[in-house]
Amino acid sequence: MTPLSRAAIIAVGSELLTPLRIDTNSLFITEQLNTLGADVVMKAVAGDDRVELAHVFRTALARADIIVLTGGLGPTDDDVTREVVAETLGRALSEDAALTERMRARFAARGYKGPMPESNRRQAMVPAGARVIENPNGSAPGLWIEERESLILLLPGPPRELKPMLTALLAGPLRQRAAGAPLLRRIVRMAGVIESQTDEALQPLYREWTGQTPPVSATILAALGQIELHLSTQAPSTDVAVAVLERAVRQACDVMGDAVFSSDGRSMEAVVGDMLVAHGYRIALAESCTGGLLASRLTDVAGSSRYVECGVVAYANAAKTDLLGVAPNLIVEHGAVSEPVAVAMAAGIRTRTSVDVGVGVTGIAGPGGGSAEKPVGTVAIAVVTPFDTRSRTFRFHGEREQVKFQASQAALDMVRRMLR
């Protein structure tokens, strides 16, 4: 059996060619095939149309040695995947009587009234030479077809049917077709640095990683409020790949220092939460322009009631004074968006609720409200801990929701750096 190294994924379904639905199955399939050492060289979406699907399938056949088709395996006339694949490969379709019997039994066991509709027998049609893949979570069985050096898999579209089937295949027959070099990934997440800085600082490591055996490939992705370093390697075994990536992660962490907030998949809010737990601290939030997003992100983490005491969204100036005790003359003197007001908000909520860490955020999320001196995106953030008070003014770019998110991320990052 030939190892599989080049994969193509085809999602079938006219709904996936509208503005309303997107194929996300291919992300899971890619991750799984990568562990076999197979690279995905193309992905495509075809509608429920015999001619179009046949064209896309033929292109994939010419380019890949494993082709995974998802969807279009149902019992209706719209479900054309089985027929198109069989016809393109020149194989006859015939009913698998044993499969029909299993489908009838399943139908009866589910308590449906009356006999199974005859149309369901379409799902028992199998191309010559194909093997049936059982589907414990639905009526559409999968198909495994060997064609010369290539393997073609037909899997059902619903994720709750597809995922267990593919997982079982990977633990069983697909594992034997591994190219012998699993591709693994790790992500190093950073905040408070910009993409070009990061890229420059990591240049010597890129060279080292490219030159070593096995090489580590690195990609920097700038996401909102954070920079992600994606590391991947293809090694003779999973153990080697894990060790190689672990070393690269440690090297990147050494270079980037305290800009790195996570190398184990955790989000910023989870990292800050874990630090608060480790210190035995409780936190309270005083938010203006972030409008509750900071509190909402912290409370997205399960178990956050252990350390989130409360938050106040003081959108109006009166609320800043009444609920947080910010002196009105401070607002008059420095403006509502200023570090002194942010510090007063953080200190105010910290004192009023007797917590260890207080955070104050005040800014202009836009689109209105900016001035020449303080344009849209200007945000003052302050953090008060038992040992320290820090404040900083940021200038974020983007739409209202992007400014809100970046401000919440910068506030969390300030807390993280102060609790290190």
Added chain:
Amino acid sequence: MTPLSRAAIIAVGSELLTPLRIDTNSLFITEQLNTLGADVVMKAVAGDDRVELAHVFRTALARADIIVLTGGLGPTDDDVTREVVAETLGRALSEDAALTERMRARFAARGYKGPMPESNRRQAMVPAGARVIENPNGSAPGLWIEERESLILLLPGPPRELKPMLTALLAGPLRQRAAGAPLLRRIVRMAGVIESQTDEALQPLYREWTGQTPPVSATILAALGQIELHLSTQAPSTDVAVAVLERAVRQACDVMGDAVFSSDGRSMEAVVGDMLVAHGYRIALAESCTGGLLASRLTDVAGSSRYVECGVVAYANAAKTDLLGVAPNLIVEHGAVSEPVAVAMAAGIRTRTSVDVGVGVTGIAGPGGGSAEKPVGTVAIAVVTPFDTRSRTFRFHGEREQVKFQASQAALDMVRRMLR
């Protein structure tokens, strides 16, 4: 000029063939091309690889009369879209000197130090006969290429560059290539009803819409906290399509009554915001399990400072008492998750901040904290207006973040129904 009716979309970029990134540009592109009357017949993703991209592009050329390629237009060796398209079409690439000059001017205007890197000149290479599409938001210009009866568009990958460019093309030169039967869509959004109810209630309309000329096709999608009815029609003209859809929208609204919160694309938070403005009301939020999400959603809307006074996230019981004035014995007697406590929270914040509308939300977002009597997902919500007080207990399903979202949606929907 031939009208365009069959579209193919190709996203270029190796990162789109990993488990980490997905092409979402194609959803926007599909929506826009549909308004021209063009159906998308295939979508594909190719990596930054000349051979693979050429194969996919040739397949698309054989199947479609408008092909949109996105991405791979940057200045580096990895950016191969221009070269592959030119080579496949047999057209020479040459530098557009005027374009280089405009790029240099843009580079200088942005305040970068030193001259533009020579590598950027790659972006000024234009295939013979192609027209340059200006990109006001980035350095990569787009390209418009006529090839026999087909039109090929090369657009940059970043959405904030791609979207304005495509929108401008649709208002201008692309509009003249419309197939004459534009496909238009409307979405009717509902809350407080379930999918099967909605489906049953709309059955007679489905039959009417299918039988009429031009027919209206309807799809129900259950999103978190809301049901969406997607209506589309393909009509001889945009005016006819608009009128046919408007009639269908009105029919659906008549049947579904006050469950419908939007038929013009607005979100629930925008709808509630507009109602608050119309009444001249200000609102304050007292949140427990939603953790600030309710305030954050309301303040996602531009201009919300006109009606959002403040919010209090009272996660701990002490905070409910201190900041909201909830009587401790009420919590002892009914439990923190109860309608009396929700009402006390709503009334407390309303009085303390002197606003018109107060909202209280208290519940168990999970995964911990549930009991037999009050399982995870139990949420009590209260709304107090100048004329009325209402409270209700919900039981939501799903993970922590899903419970939070559904609770915020139900709270907004209660406000909406009370302000109608």
